[in-house]
Amino acid sequence: SAFTVDTFTHSFLYLKMSREQLVVQRAKKAFQTGKTKPLEYRIHQLKSLYRFVSERRKDIADAVKRDLNKSEHGTELFETLGLEGEINLAIERLAEWAAPRPVEKNLLTIADNVYVQPEPLGVVLIIGAWNYPWAVTLQPLVGAIAAGNAAIIKPSEVSPNSAKVMEELLPLYLDKDLYPVVTGGVSETQELLKQRFDHVFYTGSSAVGKLVMQAAAQHLTPVTLELGGKSPCYIDKNCDLAVACRRITWGKFVNCGQTCIAPDYILCESSIQNQVVEEIRKSIKEFYTDNPKTFEDYGRIINKRHFKRVMALMEGSTVVIGGESDESECYIAPTVLKDVTAESRVMQEEIFGPVLPIITVSGVDEAIQFINEREKPLVVYVFSPDNKLVRRVIAETSSGALLANDCLVHFCVSALPFGGVGNSGMGCYHGRHSFNQFSHLRSCLIKKLKLESINNMRYPPHTASKMTWA
Ligand code: NAD
Numbered sequence: 022s023a024f025t026v027d028t029f030t031h032s033f034l035y036l037k038m039s040r041e042q043l044v045v046q047r048a049k050k051a052f053q054t055g056k057t058k059p060l061e062y063r064i065h066q067l068k069s070l071y072r073f074v075s076e077r078r079k080d081i082a083d084a085v086k087r088d089l090n091k092s093e094h095g096t097e098l099f100e101t102l103g104l105e106g107e108i109n110l111a112i113e114r115l116a117e118w119a120a121p122r123p124v125e126k127n128l129l130t131i132a133d134n135v136y137v138q139p140e141p142l143g144v145v146l147i148i149g150a151w152n153y154p155w156a157v158t159l160q161p162l163v164g165a166i167a168a169g170n171a172a173i174i175k176p177s178e179v180s181p182n183s184a185k186v187m188e189e190l191l192p193l194y195l196d197k198d199l200y201p202v203v204t205g206g207v208s209e210t211q212e213l214l215k216q217r218f219d220h221v222f223y224t225g226s227s228a229v230g231k232l233v234m235q236a237a238a239q240h241l242t243p244v245t246l247e248l249g250g251k252s253p254c255y256i257d258k259n260c261d262l263a264v265a266c267r268r269i270t271w272g273k274f275v276n277c278g279q280t281c282i283a284p285d286y287i288l289c290e291s292s293i294q295n296q297v298v299e300e301i302r303k304s305i306k307e308f309y310t311d312n313p314k315t316f317e318d319y320g321r322i323i324n325k326r327h328f329k330r331v332m333a334l335m336e337g338s339t340v341v342i343g344g345e346s347d348e349s350e351c352y353i354a355p356t357v358l359k360d361v362t363a364e365s366r367v368m369q370e371e372i373f374g375p376v377l378p379i380i381t382v383s384g385v386d387e388a389i390q391f392i393n394e395r396e397k398p399l400v401v402y403v404f405s406p407d408n409k410l411v412r413r414v415i416a417e418t419s420s421g422a423l424l425a426n427d428c429l430v431h432f433c434v435s436a437l438p439f440g441g442v443g444n445s446g447m448g449c450y451h452g453r454h455s456f457n458q459f460s461h462l463r464s465c466l467i468k469k470l471k472l473e474s475i476n477n478m479r480y481p482p483h484t485a486s487k488m489t490w491a
Pocket of ligand 1: 149150151152153177179180206207223226228232247280281282371373
């Protein structure tokens with residue numbers, strides 16, 4: 022009968038499908054049932070995600086310890102707290118975010134219903150990074166679920182312990198068809214990228230970002246690219262240098278420098294360079310003791326490849342703090358380089374490691390020029406008590422975000438869109454912005470079949486008398 026032939030063809034087709042094709046098919050089917058449309062369903066899944074994070078805190082912390090040598094409290098502070106906050110915010114605000122958004126009316130629409138209706142995009146792909154393997158993979162997922170999508174989650178293979186825990190435990194909490202975890206490396210990611218998605222959300226390097234966008238273009242799939250780059254940090258000589266350098270030391274060396282929004286290099290006048298070095302030295306000692314290698318809160322470089330890359334970046338520059346390393350543990354001491362030139366090796370790519378070069382400039386004018394001669398960074402940092410100077414840097418440079426007198430903390434402000442511009446990425450997320458990023462903002466105009474006389478002007482014949490009426 023037709024039934025058996027059909028079942029046979031189906032099984033045959035499934036047999037021929039790759040794992041990646043299969044999960045995408047399943048997610049699509051599950052999405053098409055309309056299951057994710059009711060807000061109650063999304064809230065239920067968000068609550069399960071919250072439960073996953075709180076019940077599996079220990080599994081998560083153990084995995085991150087093995088991947089990056091992060092301490093348990095470090096993981097709580099930098100991975101799970103923010104994630105829980107984002108989940109709670111989404112649960113609390115979902116009804117408001119998902120509601121029709123009335124827009125301004127004019128004379129022609131005064132009697133109509135005019136609004137924007139957010140709707141789910143469909144099946145989205147989230148490709149995470151390894152440096153904060155939970156935050157940068159599951160925070161986008163919060164937005165994808167809240168907006169009513171199915172999402173394929175691809176954790177980074179570079180942090181294998183976190184990827185494994187995610188693959189094993191997340192399906193115990195979330196719908197397996199709608200939110201499957203797919204693990205694997207480059208070839209699996211490439212196979213995934215061949216599939217047709219309704220959105221791809223990628224976090225990682227600009228180089229791979231281009232490949233992701235290329236693959237997505239085959240299906241006209243829109244992308245969010247959360248990339249990196251060299252985020253500059255200008256220190257004004259009138260700063261409280263002790264406080265400024267303490268905050269910069271924290272922002273740079275946390276997670277062993279492997280933070281997309283870490284200050285990549287310092288720009289300051291030569292008259293304060295030595296003082297900056299000494300203040301950073303003090304803070305390194307305060308945070309990580311005289312021996313960071315044995316201190317539990319100092320991280321490790323993720324793997325040997327990155328270890329070798331970061332070590333090579335120091336070549337040709339003057340080390341004033343740190344410089345020690347141990348390849349067997351992927352350990353690199355908190356390191357500061359002074360009198361670095363724009364041509365030096367360390368200035369040719371994003372450092373993504375615990376190495377902080379200082380470049381001297383004649384003042385804020387030269388700093389602005391230096392920043393503008395390069396790719397648009399993810400963040401511009403400026404430390405100054407002078408509000409006018411800060412406003413000038415805002416007005417005369419461009420970057421994903423600008424943070425004055427602190428490091429990293431803008432990531433935790435859910436009201437601020439988080440993302441890059443130009444080479445540091447496109448699109449943004451966090452809080453309501455995540456919801457919007459994973460929604461189609463559909464224009465709706467609902468008219469009545471009444472008041473036909475006011476439409477006369479648009480119907481032929483287009484006579485002068487009709488125009489004078491207008
Ligand atoms: P990466 O781009 O090299 O790798 C990320 C993932 O891409 C890997 O899991 C890998 O499977 C996949 N991949 C690699 N080559 C591929 C290919 N040829 N085709 C398809 N997929 C491929 O990134 P990385 O080195 O792991 O991460 C570091 C970068 O990520 C830094 O630049 C950092 O600034 C950035 N980052 C940005 C953010 C942000 O929120 N903007 C957060 C974390 C990290």
